[in-house]
Amino acid sequence: MVTLVLVPLAAVTIVGMILLWPAAAPRDTAGDAGTRVRATVVSIDGRGAFAQVGETAVAFAPPQGVTLRTGDKIVLDSVKDPATGVAVYTYRDHQRSTPMIWLLALAVAVVLVFGRWHGLASLAGLALSFAVLVWFVIPAILDGSPPLLIAVVGSAAIMLGALYLTHGVNVHTSVAVAGTLASLVVTGLLGAAFTASMHLSGISSDDTLYLSTTRATIDLRGLLLAGIVIGALGVLDDVTVTQAVTVAELAAARPRSRRELYRSAIRIGRAHVGSAVNTIVLAYAGTSLPLLLLVAVSPQPLTELLTSEFLAQEILRAAVGTIGLVASVPITTALAALVAGYDPAERPVNVPRGPSSGGH
Structure with a gap:
């Protein structure tokens, strides 16, 4: 059989x-304009939102419908303004790699402990x-x-x-x-x-x-x-x-x-x-x-x-x-x-x- x-x-x-x-399928790069940077939220209030990018504090457009707190690890899109040449930052997403790694490690451990x-x-x-x-x-x-x-x-x-x-x-x-x-x-x-x-x-x-x-x-x-x-x-x-x-x-x-x-x-x-x-x-x-x-x-x-x-x-x-x-x-x-x-x-x-x- x-x-x-x-x-x-x-x-x-x-x-x-x-x-x-x-x-090899070509990737769609239409939405990849600009640069993505990792940042940490340092303040967010009625005046706006600010994050630490490396050694620099930058202002960014706060997201709609997403709650941000001081200390949150986030990802920002950085695009240069063609008129001034100054980088403009907008919120893209949260950094989730660390909790995801812990969650996956926990899932693997549970499967191995029970299933051997x-x-x-x-x-x-x-x-x-x-x-x-x-x-x-x-x-x-x-x-x-x-x-x-x-x-x-x-x-x-x-x-x-x-x-x-x-x-x-x-x-x-x-x-x-x-x-x-x-x-x-x-x-x-x-x-x-x-x-x-x-x-x-x-x-x-x-x-x-x-x-x-x-x-x-x-x-x-x-x-x-x-x-x-x-x-x-x-x-x-x-x-x-x-x-x-x-x-x-x-x-x-x-x-x-x-x-x-x-x-x-x-x-x-x-x-x-x-x-x-x-x-x-x-x-x-x-x-x-x-x-x-x-x-x-x-x-x-x-x-x-x-x-x-x-x-x-x-x-x-x-x-x-x-x-x-x-x-x-x-x-x-x-x-x-x-x-x-x-x-x-x-x-x-x-x-x-x-x-x-x-x-x-």
């Missing part, structure tokens, strides 16, 4: 990455996923390659690397990989079908509008589908691995026929799906909370809002992701039962008949 799944899928994924590997070697393997899988996204998926999309195809190839690379690295090269992981791949196909096909039928353009925010004007080669509808596929992968691998291991443990505790294994494991899967569906919907709701607030105060009729482009995209993501998640349970359970169970005509010696097989 390991060879049957791993070798062909790995070969296709490697060939796909080689063929689609991006050229499994935790270390999961962190390695996370690093691999991040590397695929940063060095392949994003540059390839910027290079003009079809986003959905890039997402499928990138997801396959992430799935193979992260799952086998985290859970080991064994039958259970291979079943989870096969189940995840099948569920991603379902998710991608549904996403493509309903994106077309709902006439979605992929433009729903300032970010996508900016991309449409500065990167005309990017297929924004494909980008929407790519986001759905990659987002679904993060939930699917958890469900498929759990189902594959569940079937294996049930078979190890008492050998059963494939049908008996499927029936027992699918009951556990239904309970898992119930919580996972709630998780995925709440995750979408959490990331879209500002959008939901705008909906709540909008004077437009609810029916118009729900069918608008920006809300329709969020509904599509949640609905298609949920369907793919639900589909992954019977698919993975059936594959795992096929591998771990036995044919009723080949019942092993000394295996008692369970209640579902007609024993007394």
Whole structure:
């Protein structure tokens, strides 16, 4: 089973990455005019805001809607006034590197303390996923390659690397990989079908509008589908691995026929799906909370809002992701039962008949 799944899928994924590997994408430097400098706020009051840049105190335009206090570490944009030649400073952002480093270190420590070697393997899988996204998926999309195809190839690379690295090269992981791949196909096909039928353009925010004007080669509808596929992968691998291991443990505790294994494991899967569906919907709701607030105060009729482009995209993501998640349970359970169970005509010696097989 390991060879049957791993070798062909790995070969296709490697060939796909080689063929689609991006050229160096030029960076957009339209908004990079001026110089960014690190500074420390020394005073801010009704007269204005002042910060220390090196040995010099400079005045800067205070931000709207951002609270600054004396001692805050900030980043300023410095642009020379063409008329006077004097540098004009404006607030850009806070310096966050130190607290972010501490937060990431704490997260790594928690994973390692609790997970030990499994935790270390999961962190390695996370690093691999991040590397695929940063060095392949994003540059390839910027290079003009079809986003959905890039997402499928990138997801396959992430799935193979992260799952086998985290859970080991064994039958259970291979079943989870096969189940995840099948569920991603379902998710991608549904996403493509309903994106077309709902006439979605992929433009729903300032970010996508900016991309449409500065990167005309990017297929924004494909980008929407790519986001759905990659987002679904993060939930699917958890469900498929759990189902594959569940079937294996049930078979190890008492050998059963494939049908008996499927029936027992699918009951556990239904309970898992119930919580996972709630998780995925709440995750979408959490990331879209500002959008939901705008909906709540909008004077437009609810029916118009729900069918608008920006809300329709969020509904599509949640609905298609949920369907793919639900589909992954019977698919993975059936594959795992096929591998771990036995044919009723080949019942092993000394295996008692369970209640579902007609024993007394």
